[in-house]
Amino acid sequence: MQINFKALSKKYQTPYYIYDFDEITKNYKELKEAFKARKSLIAYAVKANSNLSVLKHLKNQGAGADCVSIGELKRALKVGIEPYKIIFSGVGKSDKELELALSFNILMINVESEAELKRLEILSKRQGKIARISIRVNPNIDAKTHPYISTGLNENKFGVDVDLAKRMYIYAKNSPFLEAIGIHCHIGSQLTELSPIIEAVQIVASLVKSLKSLKIDISFFDVGGGLGVRYKDEVLIKIYDYAQAILKSLYALDLTLICEPGRFLVANCGYFVTSVLYEKQNSNKRFVIVDGAMNDLIRPSLYNAYHKIQVLDKTKDISKCNVVGPICESGDFFAKDIELAQTKPQDLLIIHSAGAYGFSMSSNYNTRTRVAELAFFRGEARLIRRRESFEDLISHEEEFL
Numbered sequence: 280m281q282i283n284f285k286a287l288s289k290k291y292q293t294p295y296y297i298y299d300f301d302e303i304t305k306n307y308k309e310l311k312e313a314f315k316a317r318k319s320l321i322a323y324a325v326k327a328n329s330n331l332s333v334l335k336h337l338k339n340q341g342a343g344a345d346c347v348s349i350g351e352l353k354r355a356l357k358v359g360i361e362p363y364k365i366i367f368s369g370v371g372k373s374d375k376e377l378e379l380a381l382s383f384n385i386l387m388i389n390v391e392s393e394a395e396l397k398r399l400e401i402l403s404k405r406q407g408k409i410a411r412i413s414i415r416v417n418p419n420i421d422a423k424t425h426p427y428i429s430t431g432l433n434e435n436k437f438g439v440d441v442d443l444a445k446r447m448y449i450y451a452k453n454s455p456f457l458e459a460i461g462i463h464c465h466i467g468s469q470l471t472e473l474s475p476i477i478e479a480v481q482i483v484a485s486l487v488k489s490l491k492s493l494k495i496d497i498s499f500f501d502v503g504g505g506l507g508v509r510y511k512d513e514v515l516i517k518i519y520d521y522a523q524a525i526l527k528s529l530y531a532l533d534l535t536l537i538c539e540p541g542r543f544l545v546a547n548c549g550y551f552v553t554s555v556l557y558e559k560q561n562s563n564k565r566f567v568i569v570d571g572a573m574n575d576l577i578r579p580s581l582y583n584a585y586h587k588i589q590v591l592d593k594t595k596d597i598s599k600c601n602v603v604g605p606i607c608e609s610g611d612f613f614a615k616d617i618e619l620a621q622t623k624p625q626d627l628l629i630i631h632s633a634g635a636y637g638f639s640m641s642s643n644y645n646t647r648t649r650v651a652e653l654a655f656f657r658g659e660a661r662l663i664r665r666r667e668s669f670e671d672l673i674s675h676e677e678e679f680l
C-alpha cells in the first residue's frame with residue numbers, strides 16, 4: 280500500500296511529516312537479527328525522532344532507549360519502555376537530571392567526565408543508592424563523517440580518553456555508591472565506513488580486557504549508534520558485516536551487546552511534505568518557494584545535507600532550481616541547484632529521508648507553528664501529533680507591561 284500524499288495533504292494541510300511504521304519494523308528486525316548470536320539490546324537513540332508513537336512502536340518491537348535529556352527519558356518511560364532497557368547519556372547532565380535518572384532505576388547512566396562521576400557518587404550517596412554506570416570512552420578515531428556529527432576524536436567534547444576511563448573504573452570499584460556495569464563508545468553519526476567503527480570497538484575491547492585483569496567485570500558493551508543511511512548515492516555498511524565485525528572483535532568476552540541506532544531505524548521511513556507557494560526567477564536563478572522552511576527541517580541549512588526532492592506526479596520541463604522556504608535567512612533552503620520539474624502553486628514536494636533529525640530538530644523560528652506528524656501503518660495514515668496553533672506557541676509567554 281502506497282502513501283496517498285495528495286489525499287493526506289488535503290486532509291491535514293501542508294507542511295507535515297509522515298513516517299512509514301512498517302519500514303521502521305523492517306529496519307529494527309534486520310539489526311536485531313544480525314546480532315542474534317549474542318544477547319543484545321537495541322537502545323533506540325530517541326533524539327533522532329522522539330514522537331511518542333514512534334517510541335511506542337519501537338518499544339513494541341522490543342527496543343530500549345538511549346536518552347540524552349530527562350525529557351527524552353520521561354518520553355521513553357511514558358510509552359512503557361522498561362527502565363532496565365534505558366540508558367542516559369550526555370556530556371552535561373544537571374544534578375536534577377542525574378537525581379531523577381537514579382530514582383527511575385534505569386539500566387545505567389553513561390558517564391562522560393571524571394567530574395560527573397564524582398558528582399554522581401555524591402548524589403547516589405544522598406539517595407542511599409548505588410548508581411549503575413557505564414563510561415563513555417573516546418577512542419580518538421576519525422569517523423570520516425561531517426565534523427558536526429563526528430564525536431570520537433580527542434578534540435571533540437564527548438567521553439574520556441582510555442587512560443582516564445581506566446582510572447575512573449578503578450575509582451568506581453572502590454566506591455560503595457557506584458557500580459560500573461557497562462562501557463560505551465560512539466564515534467559519530469552517518470558512518471559509511473566500517474573500519475573506524477571496528478578500530479574503536481577493538482580499542483574499547485582491549486580496555487575491557489585490562490579491566491578484567493583488575494577484577495573489574497563489565498557486563499554491557501555499548502557500541503553506540505551512527506550507522507549511515509542512503510540520502511543520495513552513499514555506499515553503505517552492510518548490516519551483516521557490521522554485526523559480524525563487532526561480534527568478532529568481542530570474541531571471548533562475555534558481554535551483552537548494546538547498540539544505539541537512531542538514523543538507521545527511522546531516517547528513510549520519513550517524508551516531509553510541503554506545497555509550492557510560488558516560483559520566481561532572480562536574474563538567471565530559478566527559485567521554488569514552498570510552505571515548509573528551515574525551522575521544520577534544518578539539516579540542509581545546518582549540515583548542507585542532501586535530501587532527495589520530488590514534485591508529486593510531475594516529471595516534465597525539468598530545470599535547475601533552488602528549493603527555499605519563506606524564512607528571512609539565505610540559509611533557509613532545502614536544496615540548491617537541483618533538477619526539478621516545473622511547478623505551479625499547490626503542487627506537492629516530497630522531501631525524502633526526513634524521518635531522523637527532522638521534526639526533533641525543528642523550532643518555532645519566525646513564529647512558525649511546528650508541523651503535524653502522521654504515521655503510516657499497515658496501509659492507514661493516522662495523526663500522531665497535531666499541528667501547533669498560534670495559541671500553543673505563545674502559551675508560555677506573559678505580557679508584563
Ligand SMILES: Cc1ncc(COP(=O)(O)O)c(C=O)c1O
Pocket residue numbers: 324327345368465467468469503504505506539540541542543635
Ligand atoms: C551517544 C549517541 N548514541 C547514539 C546516537 C545516534 O546516532 P545515529 O542517529 O547516527 O545512529 C548519537 C547521535 O548523536 C549519540 O550521540
